[in-house]
Amino acid sequence: MRVGLSLLLLICSVFCSEITDKTKLKWWQTSIIYQIYPRSFKDSDGDGVGDLKGIISKIDHFVYIGVKAIWLSPFYPSPMKDFGYDISNHTDVDPIFGTLDDFRTLLTECHKRDIKVIIDFVPNHTSDLHPWFLASVRGEEPYKDFYVWTDGIEGPDGTRIKPNNWLSVFGGEVWKWNEQRQQFYYHAFLEEQPDLNYRNPKVIEEMNNVIRFWSEMGVDGIRVDAITNLYEVEDVSLNEPLSEKPGVPEFQYEYLNHIYTSNLPEIEGAIRGWRNAMNEFKTEDGVPRFMVVEFYETPEKRNAYLGYGCDLPFNFDLVDPGITADCGGRCIRDMVDIEYSALPKHSWPNFVLGNHDRKRITKKRGAGAANAMNMLLLTLRGTPTTYYGEEIGMEEVYVPFEDTKDPWGLNYGKERYTEFSRDPCRTPLQWNGDSQSGFTTAEKPWLPVHDNYRTVNVETQKTSKELSPLQLYKQLAELRENTAFQKGDLKYAVVNDNIFSYIRNSVGDPRYLVTINFGKTNSKDDYTDYTDGRFLGRIIAHTGNMKNEPFYKEDMEVPLNGILLQPDQGLVIELLNKRQEL
Ligand SMILES: *[C@@H]1O[C@H](CO)[C@@H](O)[C@H](O)[C@H]1NC(C)=O
Ligand SMILES: CC(=O)N[C@H]1CO[C@H](CO)[C@@H](O)[C@@H]1O
Numbered sequence: 001m002r003v004g005l006s007l008l009l010l011i012c013s014v015f016c017s018e019i020t021d022k023t024k025l026k027w028w029q030t031s032i033i034y035q036i037y038p039r040s041f042k043d044s045d046g047d048g049v050g051d052l053k054g055i056i057s058k059i060d061h062f063v064y065i066g067v068k069a070i071w072l073s074p075f076y077p078s079p080m081k082d083f084g085y086d087i088s089n090h091t092d093v094d095p096i097f098g099t100l101d102d103f104r105t106l107l108t109e110c111h112k113r114d115i116k117v118i119i120d121f122v123p124n125h126t127s128d129l130h131p132w133f134l135a136s137v138r139g140e141e142p143y144k145d146f147y148v149w150t151d152g153i154e155g156p157d158g159t160r161i162k163p164n165n166w167l168s169v170f171g172g173e174v175w176k177w178n179e180q181r182q183q184f185y186y187h188a189f190l191e192e193q194p195d196l197n198y199r200n201p202k203v204i205e206e207m208n209n210v211i212r213f214w215s216e217m218g219v220d221g222i223r224v225d226a227i228t229n230l231y232e233v234e235d236v237s238l239n240e241p242l243s244e245k246p247g248v249p250e251f252q253y254e255y256l257n258h259i260y261t262s263n264l265p266e267i268e269g270a271i272r273g274w275r276n277a278m279n280e281f282k283t284e285d286g287v288p289r290f291m292v293v294e295f296y297e298t299p300e301k302r303n304a305y306l307g308y309g310c311d312l313p314f315n316f317d318l319v320d321p322g323i324t325a326d327c328g329g330r331c332i333r334d335m336v337d338i339e340y341s342a343l344p345k346h347s348w349p350n351f352v353l354g355n356h357d358r359k360r361i362t363k364k365r366g367a368g369a370a371n372a373m374n375m376l377l378l379t380l381r382g383t384p385t386t387y388y389g390e391e392i393g394m395e396e397v398y399v400p401f402e403d404t405k406d407p408w409g410l411n412y413g414k415e416r417y418t419e420f421s422r423d424p425c426r427t428p429l430q431w432n433g434d435s436q437s438g439f440t441t442a443e444k445p446w447l448p449v450h451d452n453y454r455t456v457n458v459e460t461q462k463t464s465k466e467l468s469p470l471q472l473y474k475q476l477a478e479l480r481e482n483t484a485f486q487k488g489d490l491k492y493a494v495v496n497d498n499i500f501s502y503i504r505n506s507v508g509d510p511r512y513l514v515t516i517n518f519g520k521t522n523s524k525d526d527y528t529d530y531t532d533g534r535f536l537g538r539i540i541a542h543t544g545n546m547k548n549e550p551f552y553k554e555d556m557e558v559p560l561n562g563i564l565l566q567p568d569q570g571l572v573i574e575l576l577n578k579r580q581e582l
Helices: 002-022 050-059 059-065 100-112 129-135 201-218 267-279 297-310 319-323 327-341 361-367 367-379 407-411 414-419 460-462 469-481 485-487
Strands: 033-036 069-072 116-122 175-179 183-187 221-224 290-293 348-350 382-386 491-495 499-504 514-518 523-525 536-542 555-558 561-566 572-573
Touching: 050 059, 050 100, 050 460, 059 100, 100 201, 100 536, 116 201, 116 290, 129 469, 129 514, 201 267, 221 267, 221 319, 267 297, 267 523, 297 327, 319 327, 319 348, 319 536, 327 348, 327 367, 327 491, 327 499, 361 367, 367 382, 367 469, 367 514, 469 536, 491 514, 499 523, 514 561, 561 572
Parallel strands: 033 069, 033 382, 069 116, 116 221, 221 290, 348 382
Antiparallel strands: 175 183, 491 499, 499 514, 514 572, 523 561, 536 555, 536 572
């Protein structure tokens, strides 16, 4: 009987490892993606702005926290009107960030440590100082139709006026009159960011060449920026209908329904083209270059993009409007469930808590929630993206109007800039307790460092005796290496106003219960309905804020029929077999 059983196990183990091989996950499914905003990560030359050498000097940080893929926001030459999203050369590095050789070094050093590098691809527009635009203004071929030009219409007094009512994402006009060319050009963002004309095959080819340039160098993937705005209808006489949203002024983007300028079906062709350009290049591990696209859309719309050759459409459900202050256990489960249930079969889920355009999660939930949020992000099924600073629970910084840098904020003036300015979520990463948190030797960094840097910083959190956000992050990243977290099932367990909990398991692996209190009151719950008869577990990780009975700590065994969690507390529990219990 015993022999028979072990024989069966032996056969199964051969068989099962075969299954595992066949379902081998790609690197972008198993790694955490870590977003770096280069201006704010680490300054190596004392000018107050982060740079590539700074990032290189901190590669060990990624190793330490267990991140295997980094994504860099733009570092290309740029007049910096939109801090790098206004590009004047897509295949070079801005001197403020370093040189192409610095980038090559970064790539080599990352690859040595098995860290993938993803770069930002900004296809929608260029800077108005890009040589293509300057040539287009002069009407020179082949650049004449590289941008979206129109004569406009004749106004009452014979002057040319703009052809329609479209609005910029940043607020106000999208049509800018150009004296030299005697035409209007279209800009979905700033007037210094003219939109490229994707109805021109030469533009498509040039942008494919940009992808080829970086792929050839060895870049592992691209993150495509602002995809929604890529195409506009050709007939510019069409006005967009009013959204009728209450209280939205005429100037604001949300005043209109963007049926002619947003999410046009032509985007599909563009994505397919980029995928083909990337597929021209082989990789060492045989995994095609990775493509993730950015846009804020319904799950149905974003998932449609999967069929076009992009690997992941960023899922911003947790970001925008996302996990607001009042979102409890059930509310978060519902958001998470949208991703799982809307995803086509065989597609891979992903989750994001923040980025350089939206409020930090600690701003919405309070600093005390940092650990609970990271526990959620890193234990869900799917690829997590971490915005720099989230690993130490960084908080936003108040920036007075006078010091505001972000054009989106400035566009709305002193009264409303705080609603739109992205400066508060873009402040320097806090490395240590030195002056300017070790980010720079300059007296004044480009944005202020948070006052709390003496305690909230990487160095202090590494050595802290009390569990710090950084330590928990590292621990959870290690836990993610476990098959149950990488590709195991996720089954919801207790869900109520406070608690969101789920079981992660895969065949033959330990089984885990993750439970987090996202509510405002204590919650004592019985989990045994979801644990297949198991009634005892062992704590593997906790959020560190265990100041009250029963003082949960690591390795503590807990009965699963009465787990008490206070707000912002969370546990990862390995379910024990009954046998062990005897
Ligand atoms: C971008 O910069 C590189 C290196 O300086 C240069 O060779 C290339 O012509 C530039 N591209 C454009 C479009 O100006
Ligand atoms: C998330 C993201 O990258 N958003 C960018 C979209 O494009 C505009 C204009 O280039 C940028 O300002 C945003 O930062």
